[in-house]
Amino acid sequence: MALRIVASRPDPAVVSLPWATPLEDWDDEYVVPLPRGLSRHVVRIIRLRSRTYAIKETNEEIAFREYRLLRELRQLGLPSVEPQGVVAGRTDPAGGELPAALMTTHLRFSLPYRSLFAQGLSSADSLPKLIDALVVLLVRLHLAKFYWGDVSLSNVLFRRNAGAFAAYLVDAETGELRSSLNDRMREHDVTVGCENVFAEILDLQASGTLDSAVEAHAVIGQIQQRYDALWGELTGEEEFPTDEMWRIEQRIERLNDLGFDVDELDIVTDYAGQRIRLQPKVVALGHHARELRELTGLEVEDNQARRLLNDLAAFTAHYELGEQDRELVANRWMTQVYEPIMAMVPAEARGKLEPAEIFHEILVHRWYLSEQAAEEVGIFDTARDYIETELRKRPDEAISQATDWGTSVG
Numbered sequence: 001m002a003l004r005i006v007a008s009r010p011d012p013a014v015v016s017l018p019w020a021t022p023l024e025d026w027d028d029e030y031v032v033p034l035p036r037g038l039s040r041h042v043v044r045i046i047r048l049r050s051r052t053y054a055i056k057e058t059n060e061e062i063a064f065r066e067y068r069l070l071r072e073l074r075q076l077g078l079p080s081v082e083p084q085g086v087v088a089g090r091t092d093p094a095g096g097e098l099p100a101a102l103m104t105t106h107l108r109f110s111l112p113y114r115s116l117f118a119q120g121l122s123s124a125d126s127l128p129k130l131i132d133a134l135v136v137l138l139v140r141l142h143l144a145k146f147y148w149g150d151v152s153l154s155n156v157l158f159r160r161n162a163g164a165f166a167a168y169l170v171d172a173e174t175g176e177l178r179s180s181l182n183d184r185m186r187e188h189d190v191t192v193g194c195e196n197v198f199a200e201i202l203d204l205q206a207s208g209t210l211d212s213a214v215e216a217h218a219v220i221g222q223i224q225q226r227y228d229a230l231w232g233e234l235t236g237e238e239e240f241p242t243d244e245m246w247r248i249e250q251r252i253e254r255l256n257d258l259g260f261d262v263d264e265l266d267i268v269t270d271y272a273g274q275r276i277r278l279q280p281k282v283v284a285l286g287h288h289a290r291e292l293r294e295l296t297g298l299e300v301e302d303n304q305a306r307r308l309l310n311d312l313a314a315f316t317a318h319y320e321l322g323e324q325d326r327e328l329v330a331n332r333w334m335t336q337v338y339e340p341i342m343a344m345v346p347a348e349a350r351g352k353l354e355p356a357e358i359f360h361e362i363l364v365h366r367w368y369l370s371e372q373a374a375e376e377v378g379i380f381d382t383a384r385d386y387i388e389t390e391l392r393k394r395p396d397e398a399i400s401q402a403t404d405w406g407t408s409v410g
Contacts, residue, residue: 006064007085007103008071013048014103019090022098023057042099045106052106053084054170060088060100062173067102069172076144077284079137080169081107081157107168109354109397110157113200117209119395127210131197131219133158133167135226138189139234140285141169145181149174151193153200160353160397162303162360190227194220234260237279242269248278255280259302261287295330296338300356307360308338341383349387351396362386 003019018026023042030046042057058066063086070083082105090098113130134156141148148169155171169175178185198220204210233254240247252262264282269275288305292298300308312333316322321329341362342355353361366382 002089003087004089005085005087006067008083009085011048011051011084013051014085014087017046017048019087019101020092020098022092023055023101052108054081054104054106056102056104057099058102058173060086063088063100063102066172069175069177070104072177073144073146073169073172077286078140078144078146078169079166080172081105104170107157107159107170109357110159110168111397112157113153114204114209116158117204127201127214127219128222129164130158130167131222132226133161133165134193134197135223135230136285137167137169138193139227139230141175142181142186142189142231143234143283145178147176147178147181147185148172148189149176149192150196151189152196154196159301160357161301162307162357163364164303166301166303186231190224194223197223230258233258234280234283237277239275239277242274242276245276248276251278251280255283256287259285259287259289259306261285261290295327296334298356300354304354304356304360307363308356311337311359311363337379341379344380344383345387345391349391349394352391352394353397358391361390365390 005014007014017030023044026044026046030048031044032047032052043054045052045054056063067083067086070080073080074082084103084105087101087103090100092098116126116130130153134151134153137156138148138151150171150173155169156167157170158165158167160166198216201210201214201216201219205212205214205216238247238251248265248267252265255262260283262280262283264280266277266279266281268277270277286302288309289300289302292300292305292309295312296308298305298308312330315333315337316326316329321332338359341359345355345358352358362379362383365386366377366379369377369382369385
């Protein structure tokens, strides 16, 4: 059978990979030592010239189905890995059939949950944040009428998000985009998620990477509670008298605080015109990220965007620039604060954290230094201290490339 490669963004170098060799036998010429999660398939992360890919061996039909589904999710703006292509028709030198391979672009600065705990994250602080990121991802997928079928920590990658985490779907093999998603299907996803996370917690404890004092039942209870609360806030109806119209704006503000934009509201009055029923119909995460992108061109996670917007607001107040055009002020903040600080990070430390996460940590570090000094410490003095005392000690979370150390998309 002839080798067949289907790719959304063709990389000619893909043809040169050793497709006649089983993936588990690929050597260091291609495979890079980046952390990868557990999988029932053989998975390798490989470097091909200046690009990094994750490759998974699987059944050809499943590979094409997952490839197309991941493309649809990306087109919907949902957090998932980017599909690169499928390689089918593989055979070994003796003519024996080899599994098809699904290629996805490696998600930079992302880590599987096991690697995060292996780096020594505090279970008391980090586990609730990981659970919260998983729940937010699940809610976003359900809002898009995506049935996951295999919710677990193992099937996502995590990126740091201003002290929290953002979760990205990495395995859509069991998923399905539907025209509608009923309550039973949503409940089934939550139940499966609770069962899988329960088992993953016990496994972490058995391996010694998670404190044995962590109560798995309490954690999975948090999954259900957080999911119900977030789903209710994003989709729930509320009814109020017509003389309380301010509650419409209040609901929108609450959703914005959660990081969601409201694209459509369903507002219905009763026959007497005395009461209003309000229900959000279309919501999308990324309120702060979109605002920051419009002002600066920066592409960051939503919590990171909120943090940077707060610093921009403090910059505006400090220099009394409130009367000036906000985009001009944002440009001044970029050129006088953000970009100079990013330029201070040495090349060998640029694979440790994303630029926006480094800036967030510098702001946190500044608070601690100022508290110790009993006076405000300058941002540039803080940055120098943070880079030397904190950042250099961190493990790399990405393959550092000069071309990837950008500050904006435009």
